[in-house]
Amino acid sequence: MSFHTKLRHLAIAAAAAASIALVSTTPANAGSVENLERERAMVLQAILMPDLGPDERVSKIGASQRRLIDLERIVLRDDSLTGRATPAVRKAFANYDLTFLMHAATEKKMLLVDNWFTAMGLTTQSIMATRTGPR
């Protein structure tokens, strides 16, 4: 093999490796925020659904917890979201306590439900202090 052929082969190998490196840095989890939002919506639905019994509610919330943790971590570790100012991403990072429900709740040693109500500003006192009236 001549020197020029070797050189060409080396250049092709370097270019191939560089293209692989570029491909591997492209965002792999483009819908990570949307996935988290879907799971979070299901949990909130379980919290707020009026016709669910207490056991059923706890079981529904418990079933989502594991997935919620994973999805929250996927979003927090997703470098492709850095600086991506879409409405969904902006909203997701605007309030840690409301988006990363499981992590925020565990960090504060609270139940997921309590943490969400607190983050929304809904306390027993505030609910008791409300009055009915025309909007």
Added chain:
Amino acid sequence: MNMHKLKLLAGSALVGVVLAATPVAAANPGTPTWQPKVSERLVKLPPAYMKKSLDRDFARSALGQAVQDIEREIALKTQTLADLQRATEQADGDVLIELKHQFLAEKRGYLDLMQQKQDMQRKQVATRHRVLEKLLAKLNRKSGGLNPARQKLVDQQSAARQRFNASASKVDMNLFAEQDLPESKYSREYGKNLQAIQSLVAAIKSHPMNSQGALDGDDISKPEYVRRMVADAEAELALIDQESQILGFMAKIVALDAMVLSEEIADSDYADSDVTEPNDITNVVNLFVNN
């Protein structure tokens, strides 16, 4: 005055006048050029490789070839000057004058070549400076250019990640140890992959091709490296200007030498001529008094 001496005299005077009048002449408009492009490939290259790529591109350009050619010519001219200087030390009479004249003419040729080289160097460094400025602007556009809304988002993301990293182990302990939740496949695989990624990142960090971004022992970012290259190019331009001043002084010395030589030739010619001394009237006083 014989014709040869007259020619030498005219030649020496002309060398002096030309050099004194235009110590640094304008660049020849027909000189070769170098037109590098700021491509995406150049932006993505590691910093040191970027510099090498520019150097290689210049060496392959018409301007690069011309600089190499003129370097060779200057080396030959320097050799000729040294030979003539040695010969001048051993010569005398008309041969000495002839050699001195040749020496001056060769000096002028050397200065012309040096001036052409400086023009080319100035062109090269100015082009490099321009390319690096564009490269820096491109890098800044890529890395920065955050508007306040995006900057706010980046800050929030950074704060969220910091908060998560600070509490992740506590959360794991609470969930897996106390609440006895089974570890998910994502969690298991993530831990395994993270170790592999960390070892690969360490290997990349210590890779010689990657560590070429270090300058003077500092590990610096790509924009910082390019900024330093821009500063180096500016310093090079300043040095070329200074060298051009040196060239101007050298030209002045050659001009003065040429004037001295022409004076010497004129003096010796005058001494050899039949021109008589003006008669003093007091010398003939005796002719009148003793009669």
